[in-house]
Amino acid sequence: MAQHTLSVLVENSPGVLARVSSLFSRRGYNIDSLAVGPTEDPQVSRMTIVLNLEGHALDQVSAQLFKLVNVIGTQEITEKSAHQRELLLIKVAGTSADITPALAGITAEVVDEREGVCIIQAVASARDLAEMVKRLGKFGIKELVQSGSIALELGAKTLAEQTAIETGLATSESHQQTQDYQN
Amino acid sequence: MSEQITGAQSLVRSLEHAGVDVMFGIPGGAILPAYDPIYDSKIRHILVRHEQGAGHAATGYAQVTGKVGVCIATSGPGATNLVTPLADAHMDSVPMVAITGQVPGPAIGTDAFQEADIRGVTMPITKHNYLITDPLDIPKAISEAFYIAGSGRPGPVLVDISKDALQKMTTFDFPMRAELRGYRPQVEPDSKSIRDAAALIAESTKPVFYIGGGVIKANAAKELLKLAEVVGAPVVTTLMARGAFPDSHPQHLGMPGMHGTVAAVTALQKADLLITLGARFDDRVTGKLSTFAVNAKIIHADIDPAEIGKNRYADVPIIGDLAPIMRALASAVEQEFKKRKPDLTTWWRQMNSLRSTYPLGYNEPSDGSLSPQYVIERIGQITGPDAIYVAGVGQHQMWASQFIKYEKPRTWLNSGGLGTMGYAVPAAMGAKVGAPDTPVWAIDGDGCFQMTNQELVTCALNNIPVKVAIINNESLGMVRQWQTLFYKERYSNTDLHSKRIPDFAKLAEAMGCVGLRCESKGDVDRIIKEANAINDAPVVVDFSVHRDAMVWPMVAAGTSNDDIMIAKEMAPDWDSQEL
Numbered sequence: 001m002a003q004h005t006l007s008v009l010v011e012n013s014p015g016v017l018a019r020v021s022s023l024f025s026r027r028g029y030n031i032d033s034l035a036v037g038p039t040e041d042p043q044v045s046r047m048t049i050v051l052n053l054e055g056h057a058l059d060q061v062s063a064q065l066f067k068l069v070n071v072i073g074t075q076e077i078t079e080k081s082a083h084q085r086e087l088l089l090i091k092v093a094g095t096s097a098d099i100t101p102a103l104a105g106i107t108a109e110v111v112d113e114r115e116g117v118c119i120i121q122a123v124a125s126a127r128d129l130a131e132m133v134k135r136l137g138k139f140g141i142k143e144l145v146q147s148g149s150i151a152l153e154l155g156a157k158t159l160a161e162q163t164a165i166e167t168g169l170a171t172s173e174s175h176q177q178t179q180d181y182q183n
Numbered sequence: 184m185s186e187q188i189t190g191a192q193s194l195v196r197s198l199e200h201a202g203v204d205v206m207f208g209i210p211g212g213a214i215l216p217a218y219d220p221i222y223d224s225k226i227r228h229i230l231v232r233h234e235q236g237a238g239h240a241a242t243g244y245a246q247v248t249g250k251v252g253v254c255i256a257t258s259g260p261g262a263t264n265l266v267t268p269l270a271d272a273h274m275d276s277v278p279m280v281a282i283t284g285q286v287p288g289p290a291i292g293t294d295a296f297q298e299a300d301i302r303g304v305t306m307p308i309t310k311h312n313y314l315i316t317d318p319l320d321i322p323k324a325i326s327e328a329f330y331i332a333g334s335g336r337p338g339p340v341l342v343d344i345s346k347d348a349l350q351k352m353t354t355f356d357f358p359m360r361a362e363l364r365g366y367r368p369q370v371e372p373d374s375k376s377i378r379d380a381a382a383l384i385a386e387s388t389k390p391v392f393y394i395g396g397g398v399i400k401a402n403a404a405k406e407l408l409k410l411a412e413v414v415g416a417p418v419v420t421t422l423m424a425r426g427a428f429p430d431s432h433p434q435h436l437g438m439p440g441m442h443g444t445v446a447a448v449t450a451l452q453k454a455d456l457l458i459t460l461g462a463r464f465d466d467r468v469t470g471k472l473s474t475f476a477v478n479a480k481i482i483h484a485d486i487d488p489a490e491i492g493k494n495r496y497a498d499v500p501i502i503g504d505l506a507p508i509m510r511a512l513a514s515a516v517e518q519e520f521k522k523r524k525p526d527l528t529t530w531w532r533q534m535n536s537l538r539s540t541y542p543l544g545y546n547e548p549s550d551g552s553l554s555p556q557y558v559i560e561r562i563g564q565i566t567g568p569d570a571i572y573v574a575g576v577g578q579h580q581m582w583a584s585q586f587i588k589y590e591k592p593r594t595w596l597n598s599g600g601l602g603t604m605g606y607a608v609p610a611a612m613g614a615k616v617g618a619p620d621t622p623v624w625a626i627d628g629d630g631c632f633q634m635t636n637q638e639l640v641t642c643a644l645n646n647i648p649v650k651v652a653i654i655n656n657e658s659l660g661m662v663r664q665w666q667t668l669f670y671k672e673r674y675s676n677t678d679l680h681s682k683r684i685p686d687f688a689k690l691a692e693a694m695g696c697v698g699l700r701c702e703s704k705g706d707v708d709r710i711i712k713e714a715n716a717i718n719d720a721p722v723v724v725d726f727s728v729h730r731d732a733m734v735w736p737m738v739a740a741g742t743s744n745d746d747i748m749i750a751k752e753m754a755p756d757w758d759s760q761e762l
Contacts, residue, residue: 011365014314015302022306063489069311069331072365 001052003032005077005084005151006062007159008047009039011070019068020047029053029061033086035148041160044072048150073163077151084151088122088129091143092136102135117142185356190318191216191349194282195224197325200357203253205229205244205616206282207237211257212297214284216349229616229645234261236609236638238268242277243613246596247571247621249402251333252613255282259297262343263304267603269339270308274600275423276400278337280328287347288316302343310338311366316345318353323361330361335368336487337400368486372503372511379499380458380482381515385523387456387480389530390416393439393468396423396599397461397485398505399592404428406509407460413513413520415527416458417534419447421468423599424461426589436538440468441738442581445541445747445755446534448736452744453533453762454479461485461505464494465600474743484508533762541736541755543585548729555654555728556582558707562624562652563587565711568594570622571614575607575631578660581734583626605634611649612642622650622715629655629681636690642721643695650714651691651723656730657682664733668751682727691723699724 010016017036024031032050039046053061062074077084092099096110099118103109108122122132126149133144153159188196194217198206205227210218221228231237234256241252252272256265262283272279286295302314311331313324321344328340384390392414398407404427411418411434418428419439428435437444439451451457451468457479462468469475472494483490483497484505491500501508545556559582563572568590574580574597589595596614598606611625632653642649654660663677681687688698697720701710707726714722736749749755 015306018303019306026307057492060489060493063491067487067489069363069366 001054003050003052004058005082005149006049006051006058006065006074007077007151007153008049008065008074009072009159009163010045010047011072012038012043012045013070016045016070019070020049020065023064023068024051027061027064033148035150037150044160046159048077048148050149073159075153075159075162077153082151082153084125084149085123086126086129086149087147088124088132089145090120090122090133090136090141091117092120093117093140093142099136099139102139103132106132108132185354187352188355189216189220189349190321190344190351190353192220193318193321193353193355194325194344194349195220195226196355197322197357198226198253199224200322201325201329202250206253206255207231207240207244207613208255208282209234209237209257209261211261211284213258213286213346214255214261214282214349215257216346217255217282217284217344228255229641231609231641232637233635234264235267235605236612236635236641238265238279238281239271239603239606239609239635240613240616240638241279241281242268242272242275243573243596243610244617245272245277245279245613246610247593247614247617249593250617251278251280251329253280253282257284257297258286258301258346259299261297262301263299265341266304266308267601269305269341271598271601271603271606272339273308273310275598276337276396277339278332279339280325280332281339281341283341283343284349285314285343285345288345289347291316291345301341305341308339309341310336312341312343314343314345316348318348318351321348321353322355322357326358327361327363331363331366335366336397336485369488369502370486370504370507372484372501372508374511376499376501377508377511377515380484380501380512381519383456383480383482383499384414384458384516385519385525388525388527389453389455390414390527391450391454391457392416392418393451393457393459393462394418394420394424394427395460395462396421396427398424398427401461401486401505402592403506403509404592406506406513408432410509410513410516413516414458417450417531419443419450421462421465421599422584422597425584425595426592429590430588431590436534437543438584441470441740442585442734442736443738444538444543445736445749446537448738448744448747449537449762450534451476451479456480457482459483459497460509463490469494470738470744471742474745533760536760537755540760541749545732545735548732550729552729553702553704553707553727555579555656555726555732556586557704558652558654558701558726558728559583559626560586561707562626562711565708566622566624566715570594570624571596571618573597573607573611573614573623573625575625575627576602576604577628577631578656578664578732578734579626579628579631579654581661582654604628604631607631608635608649608651609638611651612638612647615642615647615649625649625651627651627653628660629653629657629687630659630679632687633679633681633685636694639691639694639696639721639723647721648718649721651721653687653723653725654728655681655687655725656728656732658730660730661734663730667731667733668739687723687725691721696721696723700727701725702727
């Protein structure tokens, strides 16, 4: 099983999340996490999908995704080429003073403390977050919530530009007149 | 201020702008506002008896004309009755637009009367779908729906419109060009893949054209003929591609797959190169995938990039419309052949030997009863290759594919991917509406016929004189064949008793058709000619046939194409073949 991250630009239209998740379920692709949210373009949302592939080529997943009318483009994100982070909120028994030393070296802070518990917020890579959760185990983890991964490619090029090149901009042939609809 | 019209008027005007001339449907509560302007429209609306009939009729119409077929239904059960034809059209890449009424916007999500989330239901079985609750969005959605359905790899698009959106006042502005950021089918192939493909063809000594239904969808039969003759390789046409290449052509080895000819199946298995055009390596063609054409390199041309590498790795993928692909490939191959032209003599000797040793055939029943294959063969021979043949699903479908000779595209319709029993009668109705001057024969089974025959009432009332041959073996024949072969002849629930009940000829008469009966070989020609001579009413002929006839050859499900059987427990004599 190999883990991959796909960045997917989708039209911000109703049902698009259902279409993507229905595709994954129907084709038997396993999603580890999926994060969806707004982008610089109000008409476009960006999904970051982390998936485990067994017996399916990533090309095939991308092609099936791109086949959805509302999907504008897809791109694989690799660790080297992108900055990738997840958000973790965790509720731990103990005081801030007890817990803080355990967070050394991790970008995390205690954001609330009351009734004998602390909420810690951390933004880090999945690996670092797993390490932090391990360290906090000894305090007694009461609740934990973690977002899907989001990522941005390094450098000046954007996903929107890249997918426009990769998939070929509309040619005169592909944009037919209405008269041709019926042919 | 622009003219104010209702959403319903906007819908009907949009359909007119999209070039719709006929649609099949049934009104009901939520779609009712649309039926008022339909009353005044120049679009012919054919009132069917069941929404499934509307859907398959739209498919039949689309398959024959190449246009987008249209069906229309109300919310809830009306819409869910379209699910089977939508799934069918999706599997067979048929351009179709389905319009459904939805409960009023404020009622959506409240489990209102006749509410079904048809957009959610049909997401995995449509190319795309819409839920429209604002009348202003109707023209854009219809414009996009027709563009998406008919372009690229065709498929069904559903537009669900809430009742209040149909009732409200709106303005009309139909976008003549659909602008879709995420939908840009690639039409022109890239030249490198064409060069690579031509180079592979020039190296191959055992090439085979593996032709799928995409060639028919692309209206590219002429281009295929040219390319095939330039290359000189054997051609096989899948169930969806029958008619894409003339059966009479000497390069044609017939249909591959589970019930393909020995020559076609073996050609794929022994090839060193498959020139795959608009086909998708379906399990019914490949048999056990890991043993399929193990020595072959693959050229795979398709307009849908997601088909590339889905089931079988492609050495040379070519994305685009098959017509320009085949034109470019033919000239690239001509150039390559000037440098080097492979010798296919040995390959053709092997294929010709298989073809002459193992032609398609059948044994007449020993008890003197009527042979189903003979009936179907005679219908094809007497009616000829200009007619349209529409099959249901099962043994009769396979025999209609094997024993009717197809010379032209769009003369053979069937439910290939989904395998929808009951497809034939409504699809034949749609085909006849699309080609009113062409004889249309539905070759149906007694099981299939009992699923959708109510549309013969529609045919009788609307002057749609289709002809239906019921190949009546009083059983679910294909299932029975599997029970014979794999379940120790334990015929669990496959006996339909349909030589006793119903009386098909009387049923036909009751539905306003001419009902005929045929029980002996001597009457077959006369009755087919009698049916062909009737053009003012639908005709149903109940051919009472032998129930134990089986479809051969056969590659059992899940086994290798190498294990093809030509009769029960009888494999071809491979030792006598030079392969």
